[in-house]
Amino acid sequence: MLKQPVPYRRIIFICTNKKEDASKPCCGAKKSEEIAMKLKQMVRDRNLKDQIRVSKSGCMGKCEQGPNIMVYPEGIWYSNVKEEDLQFLFDELLKPLL
Numbered sequence: 001m002l003k004q005p006v007p008y009r010r011i012i013f014i015c016t017n018k019k020e021d022a023s024k025p026c027c028g029a030k031k032s033e034e035i036a037m038k039l040k041q042m043v044r045d046r047n048l049k050d051q052i053r054v055s056k057s058g059c060m061g062k063c064e065q066g067p068n069i070m071v072y073p074e075g076i077w078y079s080n081v082k083e084e085d086l087q088f089l090f091d092e093l094l095k096p097l098l
C-alpha cells in the first residue's frame with residue numbers, strides 16, 4: 001500500500017446512482033449524469049483537470065434530496081442541484097483556488 005497526499009485541491013463527488021425501482025427517488029433519475037458531464041466539461045474548459053477532480057459516486061443515502069454533490073476538502077454538501085445551478089456552484093468552488 002502506498003500512502004500519499006491527495007493529488008487534487010478539490011474533489012467533487014456527484015451521485016449518479018440510478019435505482020431499478022422507478023418508484024424510489026434517486027439522483028440518476030434527476031439528470032445527475034448530465035450534471036456530472038457538464039461539471040467535467042467546465043473543469044476541462046478552464047484547464048483545471050490537475051486541480052479539480054469530478055467523480056461520479058454511488059448512492060450517498062439522501063436520495064430524496066438529489067441530485068447530491070459532496071465537495072472535499074471543504075466538506076460541503078449541495079442538494080437538489082439543477083443544471084442552472086452549475087455556474088454558481090462552479091464559481092463557489094473556484095473562489096478558493098483563485
Ligand code: FES
Binds near residue numbers: 016017026059063068
Ligand atoms: S441515489 Fe443519490 S443519494 Fe441515493
